[in-house]
Amino acid sequence: MTSTPSRTLSAGIERWPIAGSFTISRGAKTEAVVVVAEIRQGSLTGRGECVPYPRYGETPDATLQAILAMQEPLTIGMDRGALQARMQAGAARNALDCALSDLEAKLAGERIWTLLGRPAPKPCTTAYTISLAAPEAMAEATAKAAHRALLKIKLGGDGDADRIRAVRLAAPRSELIVDANEAWAEDNLAANFKACADAGVTLIEQPLPAGKDEALSRIKRPVAVCADESVHDRASLAGLRGRYDAVNIKLDKTGGLTEALAMADAARGLGFEIMIGCMVATSLSMAPAMLIAQAARFVDLDGPLLLARDRDNGLRYDGSLVDPPDAALWG
Structure with a gap:
């Protein structure tokens, strides 16, 4: 039996200033607050970014903790399919799903759309x-x-x-x-x-x-x-x-x-x-x-x-x- 290669998970909250302000019917903001997940295997790292949305009860801190809680499942080999069953839809799962997709592409040395059987994106x-x-x-x-x-x-x-x-x-x-x-x-x-x-x-x-x-x-x-x-x-x-x-x-x-x-x-x-x-x-x-x-x-x-x-x-x-x-x- 072959062991699953070790994977380590890290995540953090980032703040990116908006040019001016961004206003919709629910209010205005001057910065984009995102949470970035990184999954490292060997020398390769897959990344994914999400935006917690208060409209759905999401906060940056809670999203960050939900991501970090997946360290053990990732260590024992959780893939994108298992992730869908383990986490509910939302920002935290998005960051992890995209990080896993990015890592999958890097490990294979292929673009992700090739691995997914999708046409290469065009401008x-x-x-x-x-x-x-x-x-x-x-x-x-x-x-x-x-x-x-x-x-x-x-x-x-x-x-x-x-x-x-x-x-x-x-x-x-x-x-x-x-x-x-x-x-x-x-x-x-x-x-x-x-x-x-x-x-x-x-x-x-x-x-x-x-x-x-x-x-x-x-x-x-x-x-x-x-x-x-x-x-x-x-x-x-x-x-x-x-x-x-x-x-x-x-x-x-x-x-x-x-x-x-x-x-x-x-x-x-x-x-x-x-x-x-x-x-x-x-x-x-x-x-x-x-x-x-x-x-x-x-x-x-x-x-x-x-x-x-x-x-x-x-x-x-x-x-x-x-x-x-x-x-x-x-x-």
């Missing part, structure tokens, strides 16, 4: 996010980004119709998607849908609170609607039919690339369009998501563009065009 166009603010301020920020092909507009409830109109005037040629982050209500849904349709918006993300989105099955949807907070992993897909046209897959919600790939396949099988999304984080968070981006109708992997600086060997962005990761970064 893709990402959305660029405009933070929530007054219509005039959003129009000013949009005008500076109007050269970008795809803009994602953060909305927040009262006054959103004015924000939508102001943004469209500032970027007449850009494709627009909007993200309400659960801030709309049933009584303003029709008016906000009309404002989006009039402005030529392509997609509306999560207009109503998760668990309170029944109205979406009763109202005519003139613009495609995408689930974000209402969808997490494959188990949550079936209940979305009739309410949503697309699903936003984020690795911090699915608990890693392993579930995200399976979820994307299942979602397409149910007729949903795919959006690949992100939290504000470094390129280490974006890199695994590039595998999902290849079959996504909408790509939103602009996290590093919102930071004051990115980590070494980060993804290459040429405007809104983002290249696949180099092996020095991940995978």
